[in-house]
Amino acid sequence: MKVLLIEDEKELSFSITEYLQKENYLCEAVFSFDSAVEKINLYHYDCIIVDINLPDGSGLNLIRELKENKSETGIIIISAKNSLDDKITGLEIGADDYLTKPFHLPELNARIKSIIRRRSFGGVNEILFNDLRVLPEQMEVSVSRQKLILTKKEYDLLVFFLSNKDRILTREAIAEHLWGDEMDMADSFDFIYTHIKNLRKKIMEKGGEDYIKTIYGMGYKFSGQ
């Protein structure tokens, strides 16, 4: 799986690459518009993460160039500009997703996975983890072939965990994933706790293991070990 990261802020770029490398992606990072153009003309990527405001050009133009070449690459825009215009333009010209800085790394990771899943032709679009099986298109979850009835939030939470397994997910990242950023943190931590409790219970009722570990004062970790 090859990912190209176009981000001029080097420290941020390093963080993203470090996080994504653990997912066994081949993550390449470039810091300018010109080198990005060079890369996308030479190689094929499964997913491109592009910052709109590059010192020597607009990320939007990169997307246009990709689309002109009929590229099937998934595109995620990351931008500091919390402006609707950029978002609309970006999605209109063919970007798959849009993330506003500052974002949580697990969030970016989940979005990449979702795009790659949607684009993986041939194979069945499904997420497998031990005895868990998720069919994202149907929003169906089963444990050892037994169907789980989950609420929308529980489902979202599970997919978010599965996209970032063996990683600590902070409560902030989970809250923002589930409710966006208008929620009061103190309150949402309570709701996260409730949702996780229910999710854990539902999985275990069907004979699944307790995959969700609480990391005290920090967050949760979904892990098979």
Add this chain to the structure above:
Amino acid sequence: MKLLTRTSLSYIYISGVVFVISGLIFFNLLHDIFKRQIDETLIEEKLLIEQTINYSDSVPDFRLIFGHMIDVTILNAPQTKTGYISDTLMYDSDLGAFASFRHLFAENTSIRHKGYTINIYKPLQDSEKLITEIVISLVLVFMSLLALLVLVNYFISRRVWIPFYRILDNLNKYEINQTAPLELPGTDIYEFKRLNQTLEQMSKKIRIDFMNLKEFNENAAHELQTPLAIIKSKLELLVQKENLDEDQLKLISSVFEATTRMSKLNQGLLLISKIENNQFIHPEEINLTQLLDTTFEHFEEMIAHRGISITKNYHHSLILKMNHTLAEILITNLVSNAIRHNIFKGRIDVVVQSDSFTITNTGQILRTNPRALFERFRKSENSTDSVGLGLAIVQKIINLYQMKIDYIYDAGLHTLKISYK
């Protein structure tokens, strides 16, 4: 009081006082002149009578000659020379009433050594009538002159002050954050020209300062975004490190929370400066009731968690013409405000009318000045985790779309009313 009214009134007051005083002086003067005139005639008449007495020792009928009351008595014994002139009241048979007369009395001895007394009574009625007539006509002339002056002054002043009122109007309409600098109407009056120049210079300076400040705020908020994003990403990587103990995790967690707060704060400030800079364009037709419904749905967990009951009264469907993002922010902030400052098992009432909507929530009494509610960084003591920008943002959005927001408190119920101006 308008300047014009003020000057006109002062003009009338002062003229009135001057008029009354000078009128009195004039009246007395006129009176004296007439009296002197009468006295002179009286003395002339007396002299004439004396001459006649000296020539003939007889008393002719002077009444026919002078046409008024003359009484001359010839005495046998000589008299010492005395005489006076005075005012007196006498019965006037022509009038059938008492009237004032000028009375000359003289006693003397003629050349032939016979004494005589002379009494001449001259009626003052005619001269008094004359004085009154003169005074009345003068009053009329003076009054009309005064009225004319006041009117002329009024109209001239009104014309002269027209540029001033135009300047005022322009100043009133001017807003410091609009794109064009202040322009004032031209005038050929020196004082107003100076006023214009001073105002224009002043507003130019204020505008530049304001722009600089705004730009600084915006840049500061903007530039903070990247370092914040870096801090957050590094912390997330740090969390993933193996063999972190509980204490270390707690420390990281605190840093993480503070960073999150800071980035929220930063986003709020950035949003405010974007609204101020009119960066949200493309107004759309927003169905308010629909937006309210989705927003309440979005917060349903929080509402259930606090046991809040919601009552919706949609009397009308209200279409807001505004930018979609801003409409969402506006409603989200209002709803989350109503939830955040609510009490446990409280309630929220939403009423939508054809030109306004209100959100009412139960809650503790406001300890601060309600007007300060919409200021930045205002927060109640019991919600330390909010950054205190919610209602400031609401206010900015409301101002942008020429709406107004009112806060009403009544018996434990806080109401925010948003209406079109």
